Amino acid sequence: MTTEAGQDAGARGDTAQPTPGIVDGPRGLPLLGNLPAFGKDPLAFFEQLRERGDFVRWRFGRGPALFIAHPDTVGELLTEVERTFDQPDLGIAFRTLLGNGVVVAKGADWRRKRSLVQPSVRPKQVRSYAATMTECAVDLADRWSDGQPIDIKREMAALTQLIAVRTIFGVDTAADAEAIGRAMDIAQQEIGAEFSGIGAILPDWVPTPGRARIKRATAVIDAEVSRVVSRHRDGDTERPDLLSRLLAARDETGARLSDQEIRDETVTLYIGGHETTSSTLVWAWYLLSRNPQVRDALTEELDRVLADHEPGYDDYASLPYTQAVVKETLRLYPTIWLITGIAKEGATLGGRPVPVGTRVWSSQWATQRDPRWYGEAEAFRPERWLTNEDGQPAEQIPEYAWFPFGGGPRVCLGTRFALVEAVLVLAVLARRFELELCTRDIRPVPSLTLQPDREVIATVHARS
Ligand code: HEM
Numbered sequence: 001m002t003t004e005a006g007q008d009a010g011a012r013g014d015t016a017q018p019t020p021g022i023v024d025g026p027r028g029l030p031l032l033g034n035l036p037a038f039g040k041d042p043l044a045f046f047e048q049l050r051e052r053g054d055f056v057r058w059r060f061g062r063g064p065a066l067f068i069a070h071p072d073t074v075g076e077l078l079t080e081v082e083r084t085f086d087q088p089d090l091g092i093a094f095r096t097l098l099g100n101g102v103v104v105a106k107g108a109d110w111r112r113k114r115s116l117v118q119p120s121v122r123p124k125q126v127r128s129y130a131a132t133m134t135e136c137a138v139d140l141a142d143r144w145s146d147g148q149p150i151d152i153k154r155e156m157a158a159l160t161q162l163i164a165v166r167t168i169f170g171v172d173t174a175a176d177a178e179a180i181g182r183a184m185d186i187a188q189q190e191i192g193a194e195f196s197g198i199g200a201i202l203p204d205w206v207p208t209p210g211r212a213r214i215k216r217a218t219a220v221i222d223a224e225v226s227r228v229v230s231r232h233r234d235g236d237t238e239r240p241d242l243l244s245r246l247l248a249a250r251d252e253t254g255a256r257l258s259d260q261e262i263r264d265e266t267v268t269l270y271i272g273g274h275e276t277t278s279s280t281l282v283w284a285w286y287l288l289s290r291n292p293q294v295r296d297a298l299t300e301e302l303d304r305v306l307a308d309h310e311p312g313y314d315d316y317a318s319l320p321y322t323q324a325v326v327k328e329t330l331r332l333y334p335t336i337w338l339i340t341g342i343a344k345e346g347a348t349l350g351g352r353p354v355p356v357g358t359r360v361w362s363s364q365w366a367t368q369r370d371p372r373w374y375g376e377a378e379a380f381r382p383e384r385w386l387t388n389e390d391g392q393p394a395e396q397i398p399e400y401a402w403f404p405f406g407g408g409p410r411v412c413l414g415t416r417f418a419l420v421e422a423v424l425v426l427a428v429l430a431r432r433f434e435l436e437l438c439t440r441d442i443r444p445v446p447s448l449t450l451q452p453d454r455e456v457i458a459t460v461h462a463r464s
Pocket residue numbers: 087102103104114121268269270272273274276277280334335336339340403404405406407409410411412413414415417418
């Protein structure tokens with residue numbers, strides 16, 4: 001298989017250096033390349049490529065593609081995005097819904113937008129959203145009762161939706177939250193279908209029923225957001241929500257975001273943060289119910305640290321095991337499971353030039369389950385993220401062997417927001433309840449995010 005430098009890139013387990021050779025992936029079909037194998041099971045396909053080496057050439061249709069597995073090279077790709085790698089166009093479905101928000105924008109436009117959005121998700125601001133996160137989780141806990149069957153997927157989606165709508169748009173009424181949430185749900189579902197279906201390879205100008213549904217849902221969202229923005233502009237009190245911070249933001253010339261930009265950024269933050277966080281929570285419950293010793297260690301920490309109060313932002317730092325549960329969940333089930341870049345002039349990886357136009361693929365799923373970087377890589381072991389008594393990390397894990405939030409200049413803007421939300425929600429609910437899984441053999445489906453392939457039914461057990 002070796003095609004360059006005479007290296008066997010399949011040799012594993014003995015080095016932390018990138019393997020110098022580029023190896024060929026599985027032989028593909030004449031026109032389609034490796035598309036059928038990729039389309040059938042992308043996660044298994046990437047793991048198969050990882051078994052071959054750290055740099056694997058494959059064919060995405062007729063286009064040249066390079067898969068990278070080594071954390072050092074993943075780090076290079078992520079930090080070079082915008083300079084020598086372009087982000088691929090996300091397609092018409094995304095652009096219809098997100099407009100030209102920070103996820104879609106490129107170059108100077110992206111830099112300006114990122115610098116305008118960033119202050120609204122800094123830790124100081126996340127602290128002010130934390131109370132809403134806890135409040136929404138406590139409301140849900142008050143509705144659960146001992147012995148009740150629930151669909152975890154649905155419960156977590158409804159909870160993170162409410163948190164997103166309230167923290168981003170600051171709406172206080174259930175009717176407002178529901179109207180925005182419902183339209184967002186429709187648009188997001190359609191985008192997921194487009195992303196993993198035929199829409200992914202159709203040119204933008206082809207009208208499809210799915211694209212028409214996205215347009216209709218987007219029109220509803222536009223009307224709702226415009227209503228909420230007007231209410232904010234008319235109000236004279238400072239509100240503790242993201243929208244208020246965006247309305248107050250100024251760029252270096254003193255200019256504010258236009259109404260269209262405000263709309264694009266709020267919708268982007270919602271879409272970027274809602275399903276990603278809700279899936280992470282579903283996978284966390286799934287893993288906890290299958291690993292009772294982890295669940296016991298988690299509840300031990302929650303009982304000890306929280307004693308008689310609900311968790312708040314100030315408890316976050318005192319809950320290292322809960323944080324580790326979230327981190328380990330994101331390692332095994334990274335809701336964003338791939339990041340790609342397209343090589344521009346001057347692109348290199350691991351010291352070798354990458355031809356212009358090559359699409360480079362990295363996969364959180366493949367790298368984060370690599371036994372070179374993780375002991376018992378397939379096991380759910382939050383302890384690996386803790387520090388020993390001597391203050392040293394329990395496991396030496398290379399940078400970018402864990403990159404659920406990406407990295408470099410485009411690293412997720414909502415990292416802190418998402419981690420605090422997941423920890424607080426788990427803390428509120430796991431302190432009061434254990435969830436016993438009734439659905440067996442759940443498999444991850446890699447669509448827009450990594451989702452369980454079916455409803456996840458569980459029985460709620462109140463803890464004494
Ligand atoms: C567990 C939850 C989350 C995960 C796993 C996640 C993952 C990611 C990843 C991997 C990227 C980078 C994509 C790339 O480089 O192509 C990203 C970007 C982004 N995320 Fe998140 N995210 C999460 C939650 C959130 C939340 C809660 C928000 C908003 C409050 C958010 C807002 C964004 C935005 C705006 C970007 C684009 C940044 C840019 O392009 O400059 N995310 N996210």
